């Protein structure tokens with residue numbers, strides 16, 4: 001296996017992520033070559049259409065998995081947040097790469113800076129994510145939320161256009177960073193003010209579950225602290241979604257028990273910097289939001305996961321149960337019902353009036 005093809009989508013973001021994986025593999029395996037196999041997916045072909053009519057999660061992965069199954073390539077590179085929590089039988093996430101900043105950010109036109117606290121009536125926030133929409137409505141009461149579609153580059157062009165209807169966009173920091181567009185980040189939402197998507201900021205490497213050779217090859221790219229955080233996050237989602245993607249925001253970090261007088265008795269430490277002794281417990285916060293942002297269920301828990309993926313998954317289940325106790329089930333029922341009733345056949349010209357949603 002000297003030539004080892006890597007499957008990916010062709011968008012600028014997907015390519016940037018794939019090249020990152022390719023470079024890491026080349027460095028570790030100097031005698032091998034890693035050609036890229038770029039593919040177009042259903043998700044890429046329906047950018048103008050309401051996501052509400054299709055459901056979201058497998059949109060960007062289905063065609064790629066067919067190529068993996070047929071051994072046209074041996075791994076697929078995805079944004080972890082776009083990978084369904086239930087992976088097709090026969091496939092596995094062989095590595096979750098060290099997570100970059102998982103935060104969401106606000107992007108404004110460079111000449112029109114405005115502080116977050118001044119956002120409200122008259123401002124139009126561009127996002128198609130229910131998770132982001134509901135949280136920004138809570139943070140900045142009075143703002144109007146408007147759908148915006150397409151790749152990161154397309155969205156920025158829509159914001160910058162002379163006749164732009166948007167005051168700002170909400171995007172993932174990691175996507176902009178990978179595209180070398182950090183300079184477009186106007187405001188980074190501080191921890192806890194905007195809970196991010198499950199898995200946001202990590203790159204996933206998917207392979208065939210029986211492909212031992214590939215599993216061994218990509219194992220060094222798996223980052224345990226990232227894996228633990230993201231497995232816990234994906235576990236909350238898996239319990240709540242029942243097969244459909246749901247608007248859920250999360251925040252995870254490693255915490256150490258502290259003898260000092262911090263109010264919670266817990267002190268945050270960076271997962272990346274934490275030494276093995278101090279990585280004692282994983283904290284997970286999550287929320288489930290209604291489509292209009294008026295209804296929100298929130299929960300959090302801490303567990304001593306001790307490097308165990310099973311315990312991280314258990315933590316996710318605990319938080320999911322708490323969310324359900326606090327009304328998440330009702331909110332989700334309504335989200336799914338609304339999604340069903342907003343299903344409009346494409347080509348009716350009504351696409352833009354439909355509240356589609358993404359992650």
Ligand SMILES: NCc1[nH]cc(CCC(=O)O)c1CC(=O)O
Nearest residue numbers: 079081171172174175200201202
């Ligand atoms: N929905 C598309 C998508 N998938 C992954 C990212 C960002 C990169 C990441 O989260 O790892 C984005 C863009 C965005 O949400 O701003």
